[in-house]
Amino acid sequence: MNNMVNNMDKKNQKLLEVKDLRVSFFTPVGEVKAVGGISYDLNYGEVMGIVGESGSGKSVEAYAIMGLLQSPGKVVGGSITFDGEDVLAKSEKEMQAFRGNQVSMIFQNPMTCLNPVYTIGDQLIEAIRCHKKISKAEAREKSIEMLKLVGINNPERRMNQYPHEFSGGMRQRVMIAMGLICDPKMLIADEPTTALDVTIQAQIIELMKDIQQKTQMAIIFITHNLGVVAEICDRVTVMYAGKIVEQGNVEDIFYRPHHPYTMGLLRSMPRLDAEEYERLIPIEGTPVDMLNPPAGCPFGPRCEHCMKICLRREPPQIDLGNGHTAACWLLVDEAKRLAKKEETPNE
Amino acid sequence: MMKFIAKRVAQALIVIFLITCITFLLMNLVPGGPFLSEKSPSPQVLAALEAKYGLDKPVPVQLKNYIVHALQGDFGVSMKMQKNRPVGTIIMEMFPVSAKVGIIALVGAVLIGVPIGCIAAYYRGTWIDSALRVLTTIGVSIPGFVVATVLLILLGSTWKLLPTVGLTSWKSYIMPCFSLAFYPMCYIGRLARSSMLDVINQEYIRTAKAKGVPTFKIVFKHALRNAFIPVLTYLGPLTAGILTGGFVVETVFNIPGLGRYFVQSILNRDYPIIMGTTIFLASFIVTMTLVVDILYKAVDPRIDLAKGGSR
Ligand SMILES: Nc1ncnc2c1ncn2[C@@H]1O[C@H](COP(=O)(O)OP(=O)(O)OP(=O)(O)O)[C@@H](O)[C@H]1O
Ligand code: SF4
Numbered sequence: 001m002n003n004m005v006n007n008m009d010k011k012n013q014k015l016l017e018v019k020d021l022r023v024s025f026f027t028p029v030g031e032v033k034a035v036g037g038i039s040y041d042l043n044y045g046e047v048m049g050i051v052g053e054s055g056s057g058k059s060v061e062a063y064a065i066m067g068l069l070q071s072p073g074k075v076v077g078g079s080i081t082f083d084g085e086d087v088l089a090k091s092e093k094e095m096q097a098f099r100g101n102q103v104s105m106i107f108q109n110p111m112t113c114l115n116p117v118y119t120i121g122d123q124l125i126e127a128i129r130c131h132k133k134i135s136k137a138e139a140r141e142k143s144i145e146m147l148k149l150v151g152i153n154n155p156e157r158r159m160n161q162y163p164h165e166f167s168g169g170m171r172q173r174v175m176i177a178m179g180l181i182c183d184p185k186m187l188i189a190d191e192p193t194t195a196l197d198v199t200i201q202a203q204i205i206e207l208m209k210d211i212q213q214k215t216q217m218a219i220i221f222i223t224h225n226l227g228v229v230a231e232i233c234d235r236v237t238v239m240y241a242g243k244i245v246e247q248g249n250v251e252d253i254f255y256r257p258h259h260p261y262t263m264g265l266l267r268s269m270p271r272l273d274a275e276e277y278e279r280l281i282p283i284e285g286t287p288v289d290m291l292n293p294p295a296g297c298p299f300g301p302r303c304e305h306c307m308k309i310c311l312r313r314e315p316p317q318i319d320l321g322n323g324h325t326a327a328c329w330l331l332v333d334e335a336k337r338l339a340k341k342e343e344t345p346n347e
Numbered sequence: 348m349m350k351f352i353a354k355r356v357a358q359a360l361i362v363i364f365l366i367t368c369i370t371f372l373l374m375n376l377v378p379g380g381p382f383l384s385e386k387s388p389s390p391q392v393l394a395a396l397e398a399k400y401g402l403d404k405p406v407p408v409q410l411k412n413y414i415v416h417a418l419q420g421d422f423g424v425s426m427k428m429q430k431n432r433p434v435g436t437i438i439m440e441m442f443p444v445s446a447k448v449g450i451i452a453l454v455g456a457v458l459i460g461v462p463i464g465c466i467a468a469y470y471r472g473t474w475i476d477s478a479l480r481v482l483t484t485i486g487v488s489i490p491g492f493v494v495a496t497v498l499l500i501l502l503g504s505t506w507k508l509l510p511t512v513g514l515t516s517w518k519s520y521i522m523p524c525f526s527l528a529f530y531p532m533c534y535i536g537r538l539a540r541s542s543m544l545d546v547i548n549q550e551y552i553r554t555a556k557a558k559g560v561p562t563f564k565i566v567f568k569h570a571l572r573n574a575f576i577p578v579l580t581y582l583g584p585l586t587a588g589i590l591t592g593g594f595v596v597e598t599v600f601n602i603p604g605l606g607r608y609f610v611q612s613i614l615n616r617d618y619p620i621i622m623g624t625t626i627f628l629a630s631f632i633v634t635m636t637l638v639v640d641i642l643y644k645a646v647d648p649r650i651d652l653a654k655g656g657s658r
């Protein structure tokens with residue numbers, strides 16, 4: 001883990017900077033603005049959770065960083081800076097050197113993410129040899145070491161087996177090993193536990209936490225599951241309809257949420273400290289139709305606090321201090337109180 | 348693996364036995380006989396001939412005798428076309444000619460069909476894709492004998508570019524092989540295209556990209572091997588198709604192969620040749636199907652042969 005020292009050194013320095021990123025899908029029925037201008041930073045060694053319901057643009061945003069967007073998807077604006085380099089300006093060749101080496105990604109469904117006709121060993125060795133000029137034997141050694149690290153017994157024998165000989169949890173471990181094998185500075189985990197059953201989920205989260213502590217690698221953890229976020233993330237970004245609605249430390253988001261959508265998410269989630277009789281309250285209404293998003297606040301049609309202005313103008317991001325921001329008109333007065341210089345909308 | 352092969356061989360023997368019985372009975376149901384051509388011999392000569400070849404006995408007895416002899420490796424002698432030469436010898440003489448044409452057609456169909464499919468998939472939605480689609484649609488909709496006849500008329504007789512009869516030089520292989528290969532080539536092209544498009548959208552391809560694997564390696568290592576699996580399933584039926592296609596093509600181009608000979612033996616009611624060829628071709632197809640199933644296992648490790656072969 002030669003990066004580890006590096007990651008420690010640079011703690012609190014900016015690793016990833018996403019600025020006003022916009023991604024659209026140009027479909028026959030119109031432009032789908034899957035990501036509509038999001039901005040955030042991620043420091044070395046930091047673990048950030050991205051939460052939001054299905055279709056909010058979490059995966060699309062991650063694919064944009066990896067340069068994995070499929071046509072008709074396209075980055076239509078903004079910038080992505082990783083470790084001082086402009087990711088969007090890279091050529092396809094440069095992206096090949098970047099993916100898997102600087103940033104790795106693991107996916108939701110481990111059952112279909114490994115190539116069924118090649119052995120695990122073959123696929124691990126390939127992942128190293130794409131980026132490092134080392135012999136097959138050395139690559140094999142390193143692969144076995146990684147399999148051990150992710151808790152796979154009998155790695156020498158497992159190397160020669162095919163994906164169908166592994167269980168879902170084991171395959172996700174293999175995916176993690178594959179993601180970490182080139183010692184990347186950042187890992188993007190797109191719902192890595194959603195497809196697994198609960199006990200396996202817990203094991204995988206434990207493993208990722210463990211590895212993060214060992215390597216001090218930055219992680220973007222995409223999930224529906226706020227419980228998982230509380231467990232391993234330092235910071236949380238809440239997305240809704242391709243926009244960031246709230247962002248902040250885990251404590252701020254969990255104990256001092258300011259956006260009605262975040263509050264709704266928290267209410268809809270089972271909590272350990274909840275009283276027996278406390279009901280889980282699902283968020284009313286249906287997710288936004290991304291082809292015809294509402295004017296104003298995207299959450300407006302479902303928001304219990306919706307005001308007139310919400311339906312006409314998009315709320316600004318309000319700084320609540322300590323890196324906590326939320327985009328909601330309700331906060332404008334509070335923001336004035338907090339910052340005393342936020343412009344009041346002329347209602 | 349050995350158990351699988353043993354089971355399949357046993358199944359094959361049953362299939363061949365049934366084919367033998369059915370062919371034998373059908374053959375005897377068809378009016379006419381080997382010695383009943385235009386200049387029919389006198390009744391006495393006919394009776395003597397029939398007695399010599401055992402045709403005077405009831406059909407079930409004939410069948411029993413045939414099977415008993417066949418089990419001892421004796422498939423009888425030709426009654427008419429090459430009088431009194433053993434059927435086995437005749438088949439072994441004719442088959443290599445058919446096999447040569449057939450193998451060229453089969454290999455050609457795969458080697459051209461798969462790239463056609465890949466190119467069409469790669470350029471999907473462009474004019475290249477459309478052009479290939481037109482070609483392959485034509486290919487799968489016109490029968491082989493039409494292709495053979497059109498080629499024969501245009502290249503053979505109108506423009507006199509290629510020899511029309513027999514197998515004298517490499518040039519004479521072009522038309523028969525192409526006639527045989529055209530349909531399977533187009534079929535494989537379509538199969539490979541849809542299979543490639545399917546594979547390219549699979550999640551393991553995305554994983555490979557996320558690892559930073561270069562594009563050509565993604566296509567030729569990760570995608571092609573998976574995309575080839577459906578093509579492989581088609582190889583069994585394809586072999587059978589090329590064999591039966593050979594009956595027509597060899598007749599059209601007058602090639603001295605087993606296919607043409609088989610057709611003639613039926614017209615001539617040369618019973619032992621009909622039976623011998625049928626059993627031979629059936630065994631050949633059954634063997635090829637088994638070989639294809641074993642090939643599967645080599646390409647797709649998920650296949651458990653013991654559990655019945657294909658997925
Ligand atoms: N290939 C595509 N064509 C058109 N629109 C697309 C395509 N892929 C994604 N989108 C749009 O992008 C939006 C965001 O999708 P994305 O997959 O990022 O959601 P997500 O937040 O990851 O959801 P989930 O939790 O279900 O994974 C979707 O609402 C969809 O409208
Ligand atoms: S801006 Fe208005 S509609 Fe949007 S979340 Fe805030 S109160 Fe609700």
Ligand SMILES: [Mg+2]
Nearest residue numbers: 058059060190
């Ligand atoms: Mg997703």
